[in-house]
Amino acid sequence: MNENSKKKVFNWKGKRVTEKVYNLRVRQVKVGKNLRSVYGCKKEKANLKESATESNNLEGRRIVHLKTLFEHIFYKCQKCDTMVPLNNTVDEERIGLASIFTVQCENCRGKIRFAIDKKHQVKKQCTRTKARSHYDVNTRAAMGALNAGVGNTHINKILASLNIPPLYINCYKTHETEVGTVAEEMARESCIAATLMERELSIQNVDKLRNLL
Template sequence: MRNSRRRGRFSKQATATKYDVVSDAQRKRWEANVVLSQHNYSTTASEDDKTDSGVLLDLADDTSNVRDAPILATAQEEIVYETSRVDNQWRSGRRIVELGVLADGLAGCKKCGLPLHLHHTTGIINYGVSALLKIPCLNTSCNHINNVPTGKKHNRVWDANSKLVAAVQHTGIGFAQINGILAELNIPPISKTLYDSRQEEVGLATESVAADSVQEALVEEVNKSSINSTSNSITVSVDGAWQKRGSGRSYDSLTGHCSMIGTETGKIVAYSIRNKSCKVCEIAENGDQVPSSHDCKRNWSGSAKSMEPDMVVEMVGNVMQQGVKMEAIIADDDTAAISNIHRNLDPGIKAIHRQ
């Protein structure tokens, strides 16, 4: 071990010893990434891969981004040791981690390329169920704090958060229920703001996929009908439902939905939704203000019972606008829907009452 005290740099032997230990460890770490010139495989490398000392860099590891970095601290450099308290909260609880993304993030420091280690993490920033790990580089000439993600992103949005809200929508649960599940798993909960923003994103994507799906199903229904009945006309079954069940005397549900199913394929060829409520609009109206710009879903002001006939007429009209002929409609004993279709669309469409 070199005696650094003779150079007059350090005032204490402990400081000099610490300097020598760090320098030796750093030298060994970097020397592990080189290939000795006397080895037989060193002759296969090109002259461009040689350093000034004639030693070849290991071609198996991509160290091109660290070749110019200083290998060790010189005696004239002062090493500053961090004394701040390390935040170990990242060890608490559980996280959703994509192993491939984490492995890529730990592959090398963004500044010098030295491999990172997960157990050197000093902190974590949670973004819903995803996170950024704060991992410092061990190269004392670098000390760069790397932000290592635990998952993928699309634009600036974490994939895991979008997938989580899509699962919430698919299963029919809500914000409180999903946070209850995360709490039982000891995973940090998501905020209401994040939930609402991802719900809007997922909703738009779902509507787009649904529109493409019903269009493909309609084409398939027409093709099968023309083969089986030698006619371009289709026969469909329609039925509606409400979020809140009616009692027979009271129908006060705020939303309703209706679907049209082809009899040949059994697939949904059209659907419609009615919504009487919008929180943004209602809050603005109660305060005599103009609602802010938003994706308003309120499209109905009538009674809940009158939703189904209106939705049936809308679906039949949309299908007919695409050049598809309607032969018959299988439905409940709803004379209002059939009479509206005969009066406004096509009086030749047959009505088959569902038993």
């Protein structure tokens, strides 16, 4: 038997596979490497801070909590007691869908930072990071995705149409963990309550059940 007539053997992780399966696994590995280079790997620490944008690049729309925003529309500089308008924004730090703006006083050149959304406290078991407070808008986005049965990609498609900066995967996963943990706890409590109710009804109607049997 000559060398040309020999069949080529394909192995993947110690197991013999067909050429079709081998080529598929190779393509999957390449795709996985590309995704990790863009979104990061599972072992990486989740970073909620996405980006900082200079004032000349500020554009598009943002999701704001009106009451929180109104508190900063007429803001006085603590150094010189001068009114600081919001159009003096010089920097933006995005944490998911929330933003922290930095405005500069025209008089003393002092800088003031303020957020456009409010925060809530998070239990230790409900977060993937050391942060013990999350912005409401990010948690509500993850909650809405869970209720709608969609994921981060679907949210970002809608945000792109609205010209709102995207919700990056690390931030989304952090808040998905928060929402998922609470949802599991609520489901567990609901199952326990239903079991107790079923037990009570069975005890109350034990005579009827005996007659049926």
